[in-house]
Amino acid sequence: MKHADIKEILISEAEIKKKVKSLAAALNKDYKGKKPILVSVLKGSVVFLCDLIRELEFSPIIDFIGVSSYADSTESSGVVRLLMDLRESIVGKDVLIIEDIVDTGLTLSYLKRNLLTRKPKSLKICVLLDKKECRLKKIDVDYTGFIIPNKYCVGYGLDYAEIYRHLPYIGVLKSEIYRQQK
Numbered sequence: 001m002k003h004a005d006i007k008e009i010l011i012s013e014a015e016i017k018k019k020v021k022s023l024a025a026a027l028n029k030d031y032k033g034k035k036p037i038l039v040s041v042l043k044g045s046v047v048f049l050c051d052l053i054r055e056l057e058f059s060p061i062i063d064f065i066g067v068s069s070y071a072d073s074t075e076s077s078g079v080v081r082l083l084m085d086l087r088e089s090i091v092g093k094d095v096l097i098i099e100d101i102v103d104t105g106l107t108l109s110y111l112k113r114n115l116l117t118r119k120p121k122s123l124k125i126c127v128l129l130d131k132k133e134c135r136l137k138k139i140d141v142d143y144t145g146f147i148i149p150n151k152y153c154v155g156y157g158l159d160y161a162e163i164y165r166h167l168p169y170i171g172v173l174k175s176e177i178y179r180q181q182k
């Protein structure tokens with residue numbers, strides 16, 4: 001059932017499920033016999049991470065990193081801040097960043113730069129959603145779920161002012177919801 005604040009469902013629950021399985025199949029092939037550290041970018045990627053790891057045939061280590069660039073708005077501030085660091089050392093390890101969405105590319109380029117200084121054995125990126133047309137910084141994504149248009153999305157872990165993360169699909173909010181909260 002569509003939430004009353006949602007204008008349109010961009011990607012359904014069934015489509016997400018299918019895509020997560022196909023991303024996991026690619027990871028199962030590429031990381032066979034390895035024990036990579038999956039670095040989940042808080043908070044948006046958590047739902048994606050939970051579904052993804054249950055499709056994996058290898059046992060990953062999971063860790064979390066917190067960054068912020070939006071601060072309760074729908075446009076990137078352009079300033080990326082590290083809010084919470086990893087617990088694990090990634091020196092000499094295979095590392096896979098798990099991110100919900102790439103938009104300007106600022107967050108992932110910051111993260112990539114930051115994690116590479118720690119000398120991992122390998123560093124790859126897996127994103128569920130890619131707003132390709134919004135890119136300000138070039139970033140190579142190794143595993144991409146869906147390429148989507150430049151619309152502010154919520155659901156499946158993605159929020160607007162901390163709301164809507166629980167929705168099982170990816171949707172676009174009605175514009176009056178933004179107006180109410182501004």
Ligand code: 5GP
Pocket residue numbers: 041044069070076099100101102103104105106107108151152153154158159160
């Ligand atoms: P970037 O740094 O690539 O511009 O943006 C990455 C971050 O911005 C994501 O981790 C996510 O938190 C946020 N973001 C970008 N687009 C959207 C969107 O459509 N919806 C939500 N909820 N967050 C977004």
